[in-house]
Amino acid sequence: xxxxxxxxxxxxxxxxxxxxxxxxxxxxxxxxxxxxxxxxxxxxxxxxxxxxxxxxxxxxxxxxxxxxxxxxxxxxxxxxxxxxxxxxxxxxxxxxxxxxxxxxxxxxxxxxxxxxxxxxxxxxxxxxxxxxxxxxxxxxxxxxxxxxxxxxxxxxxxxxxxxxxxxxxxxxxxxxxxxxxxxxxxxxxxxxxxxxxxxxxxxxxxxxxxxxxxxxxxxxxxxxxxxxxx
Ligand SMILES: Nc1ncnc2c1ncn2[C@@H]1O[C@H](COP(=O)(O)OP(=O)(O)OP(=O)(O)O)[C@@H](O)[C@H]1O
Ligand SMILES: [Mg+2]
Numbered sequence: 001x002x003x004x005x006x007x008x009x010x011x012x013x014x015x016x017x018x019x020x021x022x023x024x025x026x027x028x029x030x031x032x033x034x035x036x037x038x039x040x041x042x043x044x045x046x047x048x049x050x051x052x053x054x055x056x057x058x059x060x061x062x063x064x065x066x067x068x069x070x071x072x073x074x075x076x077x078x079x080x081x082x083x084x085x086x087x088x089x090x091x092x093x094x095x096x097x098x099x100x101x102x103x104x105x106x107x108x109x110x111x112x113x114x115x116x117x118x119x120x121x122x123x124x125x126x127x128x129x130x131x132x133x134x135x136x137x138x139x140x141x142x143x144x145x146x147x148x149x150x151x152x153x154x155x156x157x158x159x160x161x162x163x164x165x166x167x168x169x170x171x172x173x174x175x176x177x178x179x180x181x182x183x184x185x186x187x188x189x190x191x192x193x194x195x196x197x198x199x200x201x202x203x204x205x206x207x208x209x210x211x212x213x214x215x216x217x218x219x220x221x222x223x224x225x226x227x228x229x230x
Contacts, residue, residue, distance in 0.1 A: 002034040002069050002088070002165045004055060004198065009064035011050050024050050026221030028064070034165050035196040037189065039209035041226065042218035048202040049094055049170050051218065055200070056091045056168045057081060086115055090159035092169040094202075096151045098143040104130070104154050105139045111161040122161075129157045132187055134180070148175035156184060160191050166198040167191065173208055185211055 009028040012021050024047040032038055032055075040048050053059040055066055057073045066073045068084065076084060085091075098107050105126055112122035130136045133153045143151055152175045159167055167188065173181035185208050191197040201208060209215050210228060217226040 002198070003067070004032045004034075004089075004166050004200075005067040006030045006051070006055060007065045007067060009051070009054055009066070010062045011047070011054065011059075012062045024221060025054075025061070028221075028223045030216065030223055032166065032198055032200055034198040035192065036214065037192055037199040037212040038201070039212040039215045040200065040202045040218055040223070041204065041209055041215060046218045047221060048218055051223070052091075052168050052170045052200070052202055056089060057085065058091070086111065087162050088165045090162070090164035090167040090169075092152075092155050092159045092167070092172045094170040094174065096143075096148075096155040098151055098154055098158075100143050103140050103142050104135065104146070107143070107154055108158045108161055111158055115162055125161070126157070129161070133157065133183060149177070149180060152176060153180070153184065156187070160188070160197070163191075163195045164197060166200065169199070169201045171202055171204070173203065173205055178207065181205060181208065 011025040108126040109122035215226040
């Protein structure tokens with residue numbers, strides 16, 4: 001069982017022209033357990049994406065650390081970090097970031113190919129996943145030919161492709177209608193069941209966060225468990 005832990009995380013941004021410091025995260029302590037599902041909610045600008053980037057090792061904290069199985073991810077060597085990002089952690093960005101020169105299939109299987117899986121095995125898995133999210137007919141399309149919600153679904157499949165221990169998903173249903181959002185949440189919860197993936201989702205969507213085991217609210221730079229009134 002793996003754990004992803006944020007320890008005393010602070011993040012300040014420096015805004016050049018005014019030399020002012022913006023203090024976004026003010027001491028976050030949180031522990032996520034593999035096989036459980038978590039939502040992080042909070043108003044726009046509260047720092048949800050900032051926190052997700054730190055947890056995924058994509059940006060550095062001003063102070064504090066992120067531990068994966070008791071190892072500080074910011075002290076990984078380049079190779080260790082690549083392995084961590086490739087096999088242990090999936091990341092869905094708020095703004096998709098698909099590779100525009102690659103089609104849908106290529107965007108998804110890329111992760112498996114980097115890991116060293118057989119091409120045909122990757123293609124078959126990608127086809128199965130595309131069918132599950134109603135995207136099979138777009139297999140040869142390029143990102144610019146897709147709607148926002150379709151790009152979002154491809155980005156999610158890419159992120160879960162290597163069966164990560166944790167998926168960090170930043171507003172994964174933000175561009176989707178209620179029915180497709182439901183489909184994605186069901187798919188992610190299935191991943192939790194199928195290989196014990198831990199799921200950490202930032203969302204404004206109550207239909208999504210009420211399905212998670214734990215809901216945290218980020219407010220004034222501090223993360224607290226939310227008591228949901230059903
Ligand atoms: N690279 C950056 N440089 C300066 N300020 C930044 C940077 N990234 C984020 N911020 C600021 O940090 C604050 C938190 O931003 P963040 O994107 O984490 O919010 P969020 O909770 O994800 O919002 P949303 O719900 O709109 O996605 C905002 O005030 C934002 O302007
Ligand atoms: Mg955000």
